[in-house]
Amino acid sequence: MNDTFLQACRGERTAYTPVWFMRQAGRYLPQYQKVRGQVSFLELCKTPELATEVTLQPVDLFGFDAAILFSDILIPMEAMRLSLEFHEGRGPIFADPVRSQKAVDDLVVPVPEEAVPFVLETIRLLRRELRVPLIGFAGAPFTLATYLIEGGSSKVFLNTKKMMFREPRLYHNLMAKITACTSAYLQAQARAGAQALQLFDSWVGILAPCDYEEFALPYVRSIITDLRATTDVPIIYFANNGATLTRMTTTVGADVLGFDWRLPIGEAAARSGRHAVQGNLDPLALFLPKERLEERIHAMLTDARDARGYIFNLGHGILPETPPEQVRIAVEAVHRFSGKP
Numbered sequence: 001m002n003d004t005f006l007q008a009c010r011g012e013r014t015a016y017t018p019v020w021f022m023r024q025a026g027r028y029l030p031q032y033q034k035v036r037g038q039v040s041f042l043e044l045c046k047t048p049e050l051a052t053e054v055t056l057q058p059v060d061l062f063g064f065d066a067a068i069l070f071s072d073i074l075i076p077m078e079a080m081r082l083s084l085e086f087h088e089g090r091g092p093i094f095a096d097p098v099r100s101q102k103a104v105d106d107l108v109v110p111v112p113e114e115a116v117p118f119v120l121e122t123i124r125l126l127r128r129e130l131r132v133p134l135i136g137f138a139g140a141p142f143t144l145a146t147y148l149i150e151g152g153s154s155k156v157f158l159n160t161k162k163m164m165f166r167e168p169r170l171y172h173n174l175m176a177k178i179t180a181c182t183s184a185y186l187q188a189q190a191r192a193g194a195q196a197l198q199l200f201d202s203w204v205g206i207l208a209p210c211d212y213e214e215f216a217l218p219y220v221r222s223i224i225t226d227l228r229a230t231t232d233v234p235i236i237y238f239a240n241n242g243a244t245l246t247r248m249t250t251t252v253g254a255d256v257l258g259f260d261w262r263l264p265i266g267e268a269a270a271r272s273g274r275h276a277v278q279g280n281l282d283p284l285a286l287f288l289p290k291e292r293l294e295e296r297i298h299a300m301l302t303d304a305r306d307a308r309g310y311i312f313n314l315g316h317g318i319l320p321e322t323p324p325e326q327v328r329i330a331v332e333a334v335h336r337f338s339g340k341p
């Protein structure tokens with residue numbers, strides 16, 4: 001068992017720098033496309049044998065130091081009795097956006113073992129196969145709320161901010177329900193065998209710091225507090241585009257803070273104090289010529305040398321257009337430059 005990744009999460013010294021990539025399983029891999037050609041994305045998420053297969057693909061191909069469960073942050077939202085569809089090229093769609101108290105009242109806080117048994121079964125199958133740690137995950141409440149309120153992806157988040165500012169009680173009622181669901185969901189993943197848990201807060205970067213503090217942060221903290229009472233697996237909090245929020249993200253109670261590429265990793269580490277840090281290569285930097293990509297990775301490893309613990313990652317999910325060969329070059333460079341035997 002290679003647990004370098006878990007050591008880094010805990011801020012322990014590691015023999016070399018562990019690396020995994022957000023969205024490491026996915027469309028940039030022909031092997032994924034082949035499986036995905038047979039089933040829809042949601043069917044793939046709900047079939048443990050297939051979800052296991054695509055989770056393992058990037059680990060086997062590139063030697064990543066951690067695996068991340070193949071699923072989606074919106075799976076537990078569908079389990080709250082919302083209709084969810086994924087449309088080619090348009091991403092996720094909730095046909096009935098949640099914008100009224102009636103709609104919030106209709107949301108069910110599911111029991112994970114009953115509502116999403118396939119996720120827990122995938123975790124159990126993966127633990128039998130893997131020689132590196134398995135990361136479970138969930139969306140953080142604000143990010144999930146944007147999908148429910150907007151009915152899908154968004155650019156300006158008009159409906160979300162309108163609800164926050166004009167109907168704060170409705171907004172907070174919705175957030176409380178999403179938080180209860182997410183808390184139970186992550187605890188169930190840990191019970192099933194997930195060895196670390198990442199909260200993806202993909203859209204908090206659109207919030208003013210004062211609004212983050214009032215409308216997002218308390219719910220993240222509450223989930224982490226619940227987790228601390230029931231499990232000791234390391235917790236990673238990724239606040240995408242969150243450089244302006246670090247004064248607050250350092251208080252949510254996570255072990256590891258994930259960073260996008262807008263802040264140099266050394267500065268991120270300095271701001272993160274006792275936390276380990278994870279990140280933060282621009283996913284598009286994977287398009288650099290080999291030599292320049294290697295230089296960039298070398299510079300990041302040097303910049304992060306004073307971090308309490310460092311996990312190399314991208315600053316956001318890998319793009320479907322990425323050549324797999326470039327991923328191989330990057331992982332190999334992280335390992336070689338950081339002294340993997």
Ligand SMILES: Cc1c2[nH]c(c1CCC(=O)O)Cc1[nH]c(c(CCC(=O)O)c1C)Cc1[nH]c(c(CCC(=O)O)c1C)Cc1[nH]c(c(C)c1CCC(=O)O)C2
Nearest residue numbers: 022023024025026041068069070071072073091200202317
């Ligand atoms: C916001 C968000 C979502 N999903 C997720 C986030 C948070 C991280 C982030 O900010 O990127 C998280 C996620 N989604 C997926 C994973 C799997 C694990 C991994 O390899 O990282 C994880 C951790 C698979 C996926 N989730 C999705 C795919 C593509 C589905 C396909 O095969 O067509 C995959 C592999 C679909 C998805 N899911 C979501 C969107 C907006 C889309 C469509 C956009 C797109 O098509 O790339 C919501």
